[in-house]
Amino acid sequence: LPAAAGQITVFAAASLKEAIDEISADFTRATGVEVAASYAGSSALARQIEFGAPADVFLSASTEWMDHLEHNNRIEPTTRFDLVGNRLVLIGPAAQTAAFEISANTNLLHMLAGGRLAMALTDAVPAGIYGKTALQRLGLWEGVAPMVAQTDNVRAALSLVSLGAAPLGIVYATDAQADQNVSLRATFPPHTHPPIIYPVALVKGAKSPQAQAFLDYLTGDAADKVFADLGFLVGAE
Amino acid sequence: MSLSVSLKHGFAGFDLDASFEAPNGITMLYGRSGSGKTTIVNALAGLLHPDQGHISIGSQTLFDSKTRQHLPASKRRIGYIFQEGRLFPHLSVRQNLKYGQWFAPRSAPRSDFEQIVDMLGIAPLLERRPTRLSGGEKQRVAIGRALLSSPQMILADEPLAALDHARKEEIIPYFERLRDALGIPILYVSHSGTEIARLATTIVVLQDGRVVRQGPAGAVLSDPDVTPLGATAAGVMVQGRVAAQHPDGLTEVQSGGLSWLLPAAAYPVGSTLRLRVEAQDVMLATEKPRSISALNVLPATVATLRLGDGPGALVQIKAGENLLLARITRRSVEALNLKVGTPVYAVLKAVSIPRGAIGDQHPRQ
Amino acid sequence: MSLSVSLKHGFAGFDLDASFEAPNGITMLYGRSGSGKTTIVNALAGLLHPDQGHISIGSQTLFDSKTRQHLPASKRRIGYIFQEGRLFPHLSVRQNLKYGQWFAPRSAPRSDFEQIVDMLGIAPLLERRPTRLSGGEKQRVAIGRALLSSPQMILADEPLAALDHARKEEIIPYFERLRDALGIPILYVSHSGTEIARLATTIVVLQDGRVVRQGPAGAVLSDPDVTPLGATAAGVMVQGRVAAQHPDGLTEVQSGGLSWLLPAAAYPVGSTLRLRVEAQDVMLATEKPRSISALNVLPATVATLRLGDGPGALVQIKAGENLLLARITRRSVEALNLKVGTPVYAVLKAVSIPRGAIGDQHPRQ
Amino acid sequence: MDWLSPQEWNAVALSLRVAFWATLCSLPFALVTAHLLARGRFPGKQLFNGIVHLPLILPPVVTGYILLLTFSIQAPVGYALSQIGIVFAFRWTGAALAAAIMAFPLMVRAIRLSIEAVDPKLEEAAATLGASRVWVYLTVTLPLILPGVLAGSILAFAKAIGEFGATITFVSNIPGQTQTLPSAVYAFLQVPGAEGSALRLVVISIVIAMSALLLSEILSRRVAARIGAA
Amino acid sequence: MDWLSPQEWNAVALSLRVAFWATLCSLPFALVTAHLLARGRFPGKQLFNGIVHLPLILPPVVTGYILLLTFSIQAPVGYALSQIGIVFAFRWTGAALAAAIMAFPLMVRAIRLSIEAVDPKLEEAAATLGASRVWVYLTVTLPLILPGVLAGSILAFAKAIGEFGATITFVSNIPGQTQTLPSAVYAFLQVPGAEGSALRLVVISIVIAMSALLLSEILSRRVAARIGAA
Numbered sequence A: 001l002p003a004a005a006g007q008i009t010v011f012a013a014a015s016l017k018e019a020i021d022e023i024s025a026d027f028t029r030a031t032g033v034e035v036a037a038s039y040a041g042s043s044a045l046a047r048q049i050e051f052g053a054p055a056d057v058f059l060s061a062s063t064e065w066m067d068h069l070e071h072n073n074r075i076e077p078t079t080r081f082d083l084v085g086n087r088l089v090l091i092g093p094a095a096q097t098a099a100f101e102i103s104a105n106t107n108l109l110h111m112l113a114g115g116r117l118a119m120a121l122t123d124a125v126p127a128g129i130y131g132k133t134a135l136q137r138l139g140l141w142e143g144v145a146p147m148v149a150q151t152d153n154v155r156a157a158l159s160l161v162s163l164g165a166a167p168l169g170i171v172y173a174t175d176a177q178a179d180q181n182v183s184l185r186a187t188f189p190p191h192t193h194p195p196i197i198y199p200v201a202l203v204k205g206a207k208s209p210q211a212q213a214f215l216d217y218l219t220g221d222a223a224d225k226v227f228a229d230l231g232f233l234v235g236a237e
Numbered sequence B, C: 001m002s003l004s005v006s007l008k009h010g011f012a013g014f015d016l017d018a019s020f021e022a023p024n025g026i027t028m029l030y031g032r033s034g035s036g037k038t039t040i041v042n043a044l045a046g047l048l049h050p051d052q053g054h055i056s057i058g059s060q061t062l063f064d065s066k067t068r069q070h071l072p073a074s075k076r077r078i079g080y081i082f083q084e085g086r087l088f089p090h091l092s093v094r095q096n097l098k099y100g101q102w103f104a105p106r107s108a109p110r111s112d113f114e115q116i117v118d119m120l121g122i123a124p125l126l127e128r129r130p131t132r133l134s135g136g137e138k139q140r141v142a143i144g145r146a147l148l149s150s151p152q153m154i155l156a157d158e159p160l161a162a163l164d165h166a167r168k169e170e171i172i173p174y175f176e177r178l179r180d181a182l183g184i185p186i187l188y189v190s191h192s193g194t195e196i197a198r199l200a201t202t203i204v205v206l207q208d209g210r211v212v213r214q215g216p217a218g219a220v221l222s223d224p225d226v227t228p229l230g231a232t233a234a235g236v237m238v239q240g241r242v243a244a245q246h247p248d249g250l251t252e253v254q255s256g257g258l259s260w261l262l263p264a265a266a267y268p269v270g271s272t273l274r275l276r277v278e279a280q281d282v283m284l285a286t287e288k289p290r291s292i293s294a295l296n297v298l299p300a301t302v303a304t305l306r307l308g309d310g311p312g313a314l315v316q317i318k319a320g321e322n323l324l325l326a327r328i329t330r331r332s333v334e335a336l337n338l339k340v341g342t343p344v345y346a347v348l349k350a351v352s353i354p355r356g357a358i359g360d361q362h363p364r365q
Numbered sequence D, E: 001m002d003w004l005s006p007q008e009w010n011a012v013a014l015s016l017r018v019a020f021w022a023t024l025c026s027l028p029f030a031l032v033t034a035h036l037l038a039r040g041r042f043p044g045k046q047l048f049n050g051i052v053h054l055p056l057i058l059p060p061v062v063t064g065y066i067l068l069l070t071f072s073i074q075a076p077v078g079y080a081l082s083q084i085g086i087v088f089a090f091r092w093t094g095a096a097l098a099a100a101i102m103a104f105p106l107m108v109r110a111i112r113l114s115i116e117a118v119d120p121k122l123e124e125a126a127a128t129l130g131a132s133r134v135w136v137y138l139t140v141t142l143p144l145i146l147p148g149v150l151a152g153s154i155l156a157f158a159k160a161i162g163e164f165g166a167t168i169t170f171v172s173n174i175p176g177q178t179q180t181l182p183s184a185v186y187a188f189l190q191v192p193g194a195e196g197s198a199l200r201l202v203v204i205s206i207v208i209a210m211s212a213l214l215l216s217e218i219l220s221r222r223v224a225a226r227i228g229a230a
């Protein structure tokens, strides 16, 4: 495989594309080492790594899949750490009234006014699982469940709101920040859902000697700034 | 109703430029392979849009390149018997036969299904698919389909070419009746001398896309020089009644007041026959021949004399009440000094009237 | 090489059960539409797997249901002229014609491409696709394709049915030469009396899937009772040389030491002709007829006499050096008291030898 | 069968319904389109041909996104349709629409090939027997292309059973309303260790589609026998 | 054209390569398969037919997953192949394999329909002229089904250009190695506000596939004209 000395192959959750593209470019400029990043769903990437994909570094959007790989002895456990965090937010169309505090008293059904609540798959995709948990803990899930439109990934939920097809949606703060067509309505309190964490680790048998350097670079200031600018929670460790 | 055709059409390497009139009755299109017969028929049917020209039937224009008229095929009410069958593979024989009836106007005269099926001998095939038919069976179904569609014009492109002699002899009388009974023009393509002679009212001879000869059948057929068919095709039909069956296998037929001998064992005494007497089988003698193998020596008188441009002549004679035709040479006309009114003997072999040329007068009703 | 066929095959509503031998030369399969001709031909070609039976050619077994042998069609080296053309639509006429040659063994004798193309009159069509051909043109290409494949057996299913008279007259001599020159069996299906009479070495008559008569052509044809074709098909070929062209359009031909008169204006003096004289056009007289329109009265003697079961008889006579056939009635045989050796006059009309039956002795080389 | 949860049963039933209606409703359009492409001569035919094939070329997600842009109530088309009572967004009808559009090029191709195989000489023969163009179509062309139409329809049905990307993008995944089998399968695949559950649903998809295929083979063999082919 | 980044150019080039080889390499298999399905009589034919259609029925992600299970170096098949130098996993060859398998049923269907439209009488005629079965196939059947083969190939090519789900699941989305156009589109669609970039790539896909379609139309019209159809 042409995993040349000067190249690192990074498998990263699709939602990290913007950040990793920018950080990789910086890294290449600094070290001369090329970074090839493969973006897809965390589940797909994890399975590929399980089956011997030539990845050096894995950035997952969920701890579950990283756990799965660790359990199967496909990553170097010692290199694993939590890179960044994220927040879960409720969004609506742009140019709406200011954000509010979401609580057990929030009447989501009223706010939906017959429309749909856009979420990622609530039993499968991390953003959807987090959202469902949060709503459950707030006691809102029972009432709103029939109105939920589930998408195959969080980005599609964002699109539904962005296009006006759904009046409300639950996505990550980073998504909400990047899309001008949506506005932030509420941020779910951290205690309503498990921490949203993007773990990273070296893949077992990583071929590129520069992979560790890239891992280190991800924790550096330059990378932190990129993540922070995009709305990720940095230093969650 | 008369059909009037004037067409120009070009294929790469072939130019059609033909005009002719087809009055009621059967107009035979005759010409060598590739002379443009099917092309003309297709244009009449509306399947080919000619480059130029005019086609009308009676007062109705079917096609006119000047006025840009082109009546679609489905509105022309034609019964087209295709050179290559073209049966519907997904329909049974019965459905194929009935197909045209679905679209015929209510007012159109219906042909009798049973009768046509019977004549064509396809009754046992009615529930079959066309793929399971023999070549000749297919062709017979195609004939039936066209005839049953209540057409106001029939186009028949070599309809009988694939059929055996006996079957032909069963179907030809039907066309004869169509010709005589219905007032519709029939355009009929054939290479067969027998068919042309028996059926043609009018003959149109094509050569390389051009009409080289057209006219009433009698005139064209009696001209030995015009086509290869001229020599073999003239003849008359004669009606008679079986008078006796002789023990040596010969049948005696009374016709027009005279006795004829011929082999026709299958017909019982008293039944009515029609016989085709071909002009070239008739010899004329001014002296009664003796000790000759010909069994039929009929006294007659010359009725008309028509000399061709070539060596041939067509002599019409009255034998009893029958008018017969004899094709002889001009040299013989002179040698025997034949004139209108000359008494002669028509000499005719018994075997010259082959069994095939014998049919009931009304084959089936 | 002789072909030996014994077959049983059943279709719903049709049973074939036929056995016959086809020696070298042309074996004519004759029978009404639907009598099983194409079925037999397909079995010979290897396209139909019969239920039971045996087919062999010379010592080679093509099919045997007992030993479960079934030589595939491609190995049988047959030139099959199909009833329905079956030209390859994606190949040009030339490629269609050459198709069989690609697969013929090197050692096989090659037919001359130019000569066959010429005979069939398809030279101008060589670069065309079959969809742009007329019905008869397609059929001619199909004939050429089969002939050019260097076959060791020819199967011809109504090969000439779609052709005009003149074209037939050009192609028939070719089959005659194939018959006479090549030592291969030819199985030929035809409804045409002329083709049968001129070409048949052997005749097999089918009826409803069964062989009702088989034997050498002469024997079958001279029996007026056996088939509808019997009456019209007997005849002989005679060779002659144009002696003079008379001003009244008649041509004088010297043949077998005698002079014949007939209309054949197109042939220059000195050229060689062959004439077909049909048995039924010949009358016999024991006294020289006078004042009769027939121009050919040839002195002859009775050579053989064959009486049929029915009213007919076939008399072979020697006129000059030619052997002619005359179909007359048994009654006339008795009335004229004909015996072998009886001197007679053969009476033949000039027009009975139609132009179509005249051809160069060696049509084209 | 208790090895399927009620929600999974819903998904099965919905997939069948979606695929059935998707196939049935696109059939007339596919017939017309195939006919235009096989026989028509009009300007922009190539463009039209291209547009018909778009769903095949585009990643399904993009197709779904375009559908969303076009048929959501916010969009002019979607709004206009909703005024006459036709709503696709977040309904099973939307899933059917997505499946229909994804399967459309397959159906059209199959039908078109069979139309091109029909001998125009037979249609001419029907015309000479008095059949107008519509009747020729109904009594000759259509019966002759039936095997192709069948093949195309079953292909479309199978595709509709398996369609996922465009469907979930367009109408999301609402259990009981738009959650088809593939969405359910996808969901299981996102969860580590749930491959077994996914497999069950995959097997069901396969059984359904295979039955449809088998049916089509039997039907088209019967049709072909009637037409007398091979 | 500077409106495409080098990485995007790579994706375009790779998609073309993948689609080309996917189409070319599956063609012989598709011909054989179509022939078996159209003419063959063997036990298990229906099952075989079903298996051929599986990629159409299954959600692409499942197909990709099955490929991963089968052809990764860990798997017996993948290992065996790797011993003789054939590796699919995470190579562009794998993308081609995925595209080929997804497009296979489409190609087979198209070819099969045209085989069924060939008049066996012509093949019989060729046999009587001495052509063995192979030669009959090469000189008669194949030329007559050429329009169908063309149509099927272009359909497969278009499908291969658009294939996403199975590809990204099987060989991932590694730029320059396995990142095809649709994978690149997918990645852009994950970035809010990057629809413009996605759109550019979508347009390129469309242009490529449309050109292929146009080419096939022209070719098959020429072929049809040669065969003399309609």
Ligand SMILES: Nc1ncnc2c1ncn2[C@@H]1O[C@H](COP(=O)(O)OP(=O)(O)OP(=O)(O)O)[C@@H](O)[C@H]1O
Residues within 6 Å of the ligand: B131, B132, B133, B134, B135, B136, B137, B162, C011, C012, C014, C031, C032, C033, C034, C035, C036, C037, C038, C039, C040, C083
């Ligand atoms: N595939 C088939 N299935 C059922 N019956 C058939 C099939 N092919 C032919 N037949 C029947 O078998 C009989 C013989 O057919 P065949 O084609 O051999 O006749 P044929 O003598 O060649 O007639 P023709 O002169 O009309 O071509 C006919 O009655 C026909 O209807």
Ligand SMILES: Nc1ncnc2c1ncn2[C@@H]1O[C@H](COP(=O)(O)OP(=O)(O)OP(=O)(O)O)[C@@H](O)[C@H]1O
Residues within 6 Å of the ligand: B011, B012, B014, B031, B032, B033, B034, B035, B036, B037, B038, B039, B040, B083, C131, C132, C133, C134, C135, C136, C137, C162
């Ligand atoms: N579609 C076509 N394209 C080009 N030339 C054609 C086409 N159809 C017919 N021709 C040519 O036009 C001429 C006349 O054809 P047509 O079919 O009218 O002949 P025909 O008189 O019916 O002959 P046949 O007795 O052989 O059926 C022929 O030379 C033929 O080659």
Ligand code: MOO
Residues within 6 Å of the ligand: D060, D162, D163, D164, D165, D166, E059, E060, E162, E163, E164, E165, E166
């Ligand atoms: O067209 Mo697909 O690749 O079924 O989603």
Ligand SMILES: [Mg+2]
Residues within 6 Å of the ligand: B037, B038, B039, B083, B157, C134, C135, C136
């Ligand atoms: Mg013709």
Ligand SMILES: [Mg+2]
Residues within 6 Å of the ligand: B134, B135, B136, C037, C038, C039, C083, C157
């Ligand atoms: Mg036959």
